[in-house]
Amino acid sequence: MNDLVMVEQNGIIFTDSRKVSEMLERRHSDLIRDIANYVEILENAKLRSQDFFVESSYKVEGNNKTYKSYLLTKIGCDMVANKMTGTKGVLFTAAYTKKFEEMERRLQGPKLPGTYREALQQLLLEVEQKEKLETQNLVLSQQVQEFQPKASYYDLVLQTKSLLTITKIAKDYGMSGTTLNRKLHELRVQYKQSGTWLLYAEHQDKGYTQTTTHVIDADKSKVNMKWTQKGRLFLYELLKQNGILPAIEREAELSGIQA
Known part of the structure; x- marks a missing residue:
């Protein structure tokens, strides 16, 4: 099963529908049709479809034609996975959950102080801990x-x-x-x-x-x-x-x- 590729845009993590179709061993056109149906249902219910799927496009090398695709958020992957059963569904769920968590940790990184006071408090704490260790x-x-x-x-x-x-x-x-x-x-x-x-x-x-x-x-x-x-x-x-x-x-x- 092919690995997912994650992308980040404005603090939101996505994966591409083409990679999802490869993992699920489904035709990309069939997955696009299903996602378009999910988007229609969400919008008819006055829900933000962009929280799940964001329409995108791509080109194939040597061909100037533009093809439709979607970027899926974590909950978008959840929606696709919920429609599946069997081994493929389990493996897909495990793969995208792990990948999203890894990407979230990478983006979060070390927590930086938000204000001058917080930075000063953090610095004082580090100095105190260093001095305590030195004393020990x-x-x-x-x-x-x-x-x-x-x-x-x-x-x-x-x-x-x-x-x-x-x-x-x-x-x-x-x-x-x-x-x-x-x-x-x-x-x-x-x-x-x-x-x-x-x-x-x-x-x-x-x-x-x-x-x-x-x-x-x-x-x-x-x-x-x-x-x-x-x-x-x-x-x-x-x-x-x-x-x-x-x-x-x-x-x-x-x-x-x-x-």
Whole structure:
């Protein structure tokens, strides 16, 4: 059975009556006669025959005579198919349905924004999705580094299951977790990506933190970074070098001065 050839005119998809007659193995003149009859019935009923069939013409090579033909829409093919029975009718229905759907998908293509606002919203969504994916990759990278700390006796002693949030460590210094996070950013220990604090690369493989991802639902998750005891000691030494002592040491120094 010959294949259908689809054409598009002003957003409407058609197939040619000559191709339909080939598929149905019918004389084209007989199909033209039937379609002309359908058109007459539709117009007598005050229905738009153009929604089903559009009159056309063609010429044969070497002959200047013009021959009548029709362009059939999908519902025009439906009407022709409904008058048929048996294998040919089934195969024709399957063929034209598939071809029309393929052509419709090809014409639709990717949906483009209709207004400036829609274009801006689409752009923002793409940027947000890209940033989200980038953050996920950065978190995974840090997690890989966290689970591969440089081994030493000092590391083994400090490796413990006791993990601390930044808020807990901040309390030792009499400040909030937000303030300590900001200070660690100033000291180039960590940076913020899409609302998530991540260590700079030079600190990721030291065993200072453990990062976990808590899934809230299919589209939302929360990344939690907690500090190990080794990380706590690292922060202590770093902050001390920058003149920041935990409250207990400040109190001890104050007591020594007063004595």
